[in-house]
Amino acid sequence: MVLSTRIPATLLRATQATKAIKKAANARKGPVQDASNPRYELMKQILFYQQPRELPDVSEEDIERHMTILRAEKIFKMTASSKRRADRARKFDAMEKAYEALAEADPRLFEAACHKSGTVTFPRQM
Secondary structure (H helix, E strand, O other): OOOOOOOOHHHHHHHHHHHHHHHHHHHHOOOOOOOOOOOHHHHHHHHHOOOOOOOOOOOHHHHHHHHHHHHHHHHHHHHHHHHHHHHHHHHHHHHHHHHHHHHHHOHHHHHHHHOOOOOOOOOOOO
């Protein structure tokens, strides 16, 4: 295909194909579907039109076992959370003691440590 303009032939073909798809969609008055992908219908069926799976029959022992596992997981998360909270409190107390020691040792350095700069960026410039 010889063209007198600088528009590539592949771009023209893609534009023509897009126009043809839109024209066909307007003719049937429906949404534009991706005609270049033959798996479109299969994906649509898998995602939207499958019947939901039925739950298996479970016994009382299975339910009790499941609830025990859920309780154990909840207890584990609670203990981990309380350990993290205690660790943060310990670190905060240590930082507070360090501030008090710095205030007693040198008030000028304490004021400089507490001073906030007006232009804080991320990552923090030092």
